[in-house]
Amino acid sequence: MTTTSETTTLLIIGGGPGGYVAAIRAGQVGIPTVLVEGARPGGTCLNIGCIPSKALIHAADEFHAARSHAGDASPLGIRAGEPTIDIGRTVQWKDGIVGKLTGGVATLLKKNGAKLVHGHARIVDGKTVDVDTGDGVLRIRCEHLLLATGSRAVELPFMPFGGNVISSTEALSPDGIPQHLVVVGAGYIGLELGTAYRKLGARVSIVEAAGRVLPAYDEELARPVAASLKRLGVDIHLEASVLGLAEDGRGVRLRDGGGKEAVLEADRVLVAVGRRPHTEGYGLESLLLDMNGRAVRIDNQCRTSMRNVWAIGDLTGEPMLAHRAMAQGEMVAEIIAGKRRHFAPAAIPAVCFTDPEVVVVGHTPADAARLGLDVVTASFPFAANGRAMTIEGTDGFVRVVAREDNHVVVGWQAVGKGVSELSTAFVQSIEMGAQLEDIGGTIHAHPTLGEAVQEAALKALGHALHI
Ligand code: FAD
Secondary structure, eight states, X not given: OEEEEEEEEEEEEOOSHHHHHHHHHHHXXXXXXXXXXXXXXXXXXXXXXHHHHHHHHHHHHHHHXXXXXXXXXXXXXXXXXXXXXXXXXXXXXXXXXXXXXXXXXXXHHHHTTOEEEESEEEEEETTEEEEEOSSEEEEEEEEEEEEOOOEEEOOBTTBOSBTTEEOHHHHTSOSSOOSEEEEEOOSHHHHHHHHHHXXXXXXXXXXXXXXXXXXXXXXXXXXXXXXXXXXXXXXXXXXXXEEEEOTXXXXXXXXXXXXXXXXXXXXXXXXXXXXXXXOSSSSGGGGOOOEETTEEOOOTTOBOSSXXXXXXXXXXXXXXXXXXXXXXXXXXHXXXXXXXXXXXXSOOOEEEOSSSEEEEEEOXXXXXXXXXXXXXXXXXXXXXXXXXXXXXXOSOEEEEEEETTTOBEEEEEEEETTGGGGHHHHHHHHHXXXXXXXXXTSOOOTTSTTHHHHHHHHHHTTOOSOO
């Protein structure tokens, strides 16, 4: 095996949204940069996360819509035959999108002068990393080391991944639609994929230890999602725990809230009980960094406890979201280039691409109560929004939370069809310090879902127009 070496200013381990954005920005500001990636650029998000899941959800929505038009039941007057789906073709289409995006990342890195090295990185010390490139070891020395190694799906120790027990990664590249899929965990990943599989024709059961779906979100927001799952015929087991695989491997053993045990038959089990920072197998422990539980501890500039060693993204814990990782990566590159930056966003939006979608930005009313903040809140239902009616999306609402004293908006929440796209307006208004009067006084295009945003603000001011 040959050993070669090189030096650089910035060495980044991990080419996910955090690492690749840091590399692009570092290249733009003239920092010699090497990005080491063991798999394909784009990380979890582009390859096995955000993008492929949204592609599968879209395909499932289209198939479901076509099925709902079959026969003569469609209220829209559409008459169609019973559709079929070639799931191999669906996966190929999804892989095509992933390929375009990951190829695009490699092109952007090149265009901006950041070098991409393919291989598994192993940390030697805070300024030295060995990369197993397949043909030998490349030793890279650097002034700054940026850790962006992401996260891994949490495995249940009594039901490890393998065979019929799958993680989201395998669920995103199915070789067929199972007859009965059991999803363990009703967080956003479990619900997004469980709903997609149901719409693709599988029988789906969801098992959740908490008392409701989307336990990390407030109850009012989760309610329309639970109702829709019920309408779709998804079987939900709340306050239930999975004990392990059934003896014949064709299902799971469950214990319900009352302590009763039963077997739920299934030909595939998707375990979606969360993700944890990826900290093992690449010498991270040798740096003896301060940790925050399982995550690498960082300050508000993404510095770790070791000088010139930085960490971003899922490796640094919640919220584990691609856009947070990207914002941190961009900031670290600028700090290394000498700019004065701190990571202090007014809010980081969180979106569940469930049916209907859920958006949370900033403080909920419960957060405000916990913080002792006096707030006014108001909700505007999509049932009173014309655009929502025209797209059969009247379930849900937009809710605003604003300070009582000066009406500065501190939070937005929404649940409804297509509300993911409202997250932009929500986070911009909070980041810019908008008051209820600013939102209420802005002309919103008609007919759009955005009018519900304006109406929520007007309602908080006591004079909604359309309710
Ligand atoms: P990652 O994207 O995990 O990238 C880390 C990279 O580091 C990987 O490519 C890995 O191969 C590489 N690596 C690790 N160790 C080494 C090593 N030793 N040597 C070389 N390379 C190494 N987030 C959203 O914001 N919106 C969504 O809709 C969304 N949907 C999701 C759906 C699913 C099914 C999943 C699983 C996740 C989803 N996420 C979503 C989360 C999102 O994917 C992550 O928050 C994001 O990818 C984190 O980016 P990162 O750069 O920190 O790490």
